[in-house]
Amino acid sequence: MKQTNIIQTIELFPKIDEKLIEVLTSLSPQDWEKQSIAPLWRVKDIAVHLLDGNIRTLSMLRDKYFGVVPESITSYQDLLDYLNKLNHDWVTAMKRVSPAIIIELLTSTGKEYNDYLATLDPLAPATFSVAWAGEEESSNWFHIAREYTEKWHHQQQIRFAVGQTAELYRKEFYFPYLDTSMRALPHHYKNVKSEKGDVIHFHITGEGGGDWFLEYDGSVWGLTDKASKTPVTEVTIEGEIAWRIFTKGIIKQRAAKHISIKGNLLLGEKIIDMLAVMA
Structure with missing residues (x-):
């Protein structure tokens, strides 16, 4: 079973940061207060969450300063609760900060953040594993790609709220997001359970979409570049909906209307529950 290759995203960080500053600079005062598809966050809250991502990475990974250390993490839910608390505290504190200062801080910390990521050995073990892919240890390239998906989908949440989504659906930006997110499939x-050799074909439409194959070897599922036999299930997802499925940005009933399944329905429907975020 041929596994997919590593995903190269490091060169995209300055580009996607540039797009973020462009969209934030274009916003009116009213736009900053618009509700996003993240139920608890407005546009401004998402922008400061992205800032937190820059600062937290630089503090913990570059400077080895972990600040608020959890008492104990013994489960995925413990980790999720810890991260949600950090996110909530930061967003609340940043409500006193103006959009102009947020843009300035995103610009300066973004460059430092990107410079730091570029120093990492892609094949070395990452400090933090990609938990949503079921990994207990991940390589830096996957950690970096995961960080790219965070930057991509949070910026797209902002763009979705203000009607400027087209830019990030370009293949240069969207396909790496999807390719990384689909690494959650085996987990x-x-x-x-299925029959040995069964293949599920996932197709995401649009300029930034693509094709992924999940193959069952009798005990585990593996992600492959090409199907070794005719798929028993073919799943087609509308490109503009896929990222919302993987980030809890759309309810299952609505998502189902944008997915077509041929073959084994039960195998295909499972994709509606998949997340590629800590949620």
Whole structure:
């Protein structure tokens, strides 16, 4: 079973940061207060969350300063609760900060953040694993790609709220986001049984979309570049909906209307539950 290759995203960080500053600079005072598809956050809250990502990475990974250390993390839910608390505290404190200062801080910390990521050995073990892919240890390239998906989807949440989504659907930006997110598939399907050799074909439409194949070897599912046999299930997802499925940005009933499944319906429907974020 041929596994997919590593995903190269490091050169995209300055570009996607440039797009973020462009969209934030274009916003009116009213735009900053618009509700996003993240139920608890407005546009401004998402922008400061992205700032937190820059600062937290520089503090913890570059400077080895962890600040608020959790008492104990013994489960995925413990980790999620810890991160949610950090996010909530930061967003609340930043409500007193103006959009102009937020843009200035995103510009300066973004460059430092990108410079730091470029120093990492892509094949060395990452400090933090990609938990949503079921990994207990990840390589830096996957950690970096995961960080790219964070930057991509939070910026797209902002753009979705203000009607400027087209830019990030370009293949240069969207395909790496999707390719990284689809690495969650084997973990997501880990409890799904099928016949040995069964293949599920996932197709995401649009300029930035693509094709992914999940193959069952009799005990585990593996992500492959090409199908070794005719798929038993073919799943097609509308490109503009895929990222919202993977980030809890759309309810399942609505998402289902934008997915077509041929073949084994039960195998195909499982994708509606998949997340590629800590949620």
